[in-house]
Amino acid sequence: MTRAFGNIEKLPSGRYRVRHPDEHGRPTRVKGTFRMKAEAKRRLVEIDHAIRNGTYRDPSRGRALFGDYVADWLEVHRPTLAVSTWELYGSALRLHIEPQLGDLRLSDLTADDVRRWYSDRLGATGRTATAQAYRLLRNILNTAVVDDLIVKNPC
Known part of the structure; x- marks a missing residue:
C-alpha cells in the first residue's frame, strides 16, 4: 500500500x-489556497512529481532581492577576477543593472523584465555598455540557477 503524499x-x-513534505521531508504549505479540491489535488500531484524527479525547488529560496544577491555574488567572485574586471562589473551593476532590477525578488524576475530593462538600457547608454551589462546579468542569473534559487534564467 502506498502512503499518501501531503494533505x-x-x-x-x-x-x-x-x-x-519538501524534498528533505520538512512540512511545507503551498502559498495561497485553491477554490476547488481538484485544483488542490492537481497541485499536490505536480509537487510530488517534481520532488520524485529532482526538479522541485522550494519557492521561498528565490525570495532574496536581486540587489542583495548581486552584492554577495560580486564579493564571492572578487578573488577570481582581475581588478579591472571587478571594477567593470561593479560599475555595470551600479549604473545599469541594480537601478531597475535591484528591488525585484529573484523568483519574480521574468524574461519580460529583462527585455524591458535591455530596451531601456539601449536607449540610455548604447549597444556596448548594454551588451556588457546583459552578459553580466546573464552570468549572475546562471549562478542563481546553479545555486537552486531560481528554476530558469530569465535571460
Missing part, C-alpha cells in the same frame, strides 16, 4: 489548503 485541508472559507 488537503478544507478551510472555513470553503477554499482548500495544500501541505506537503
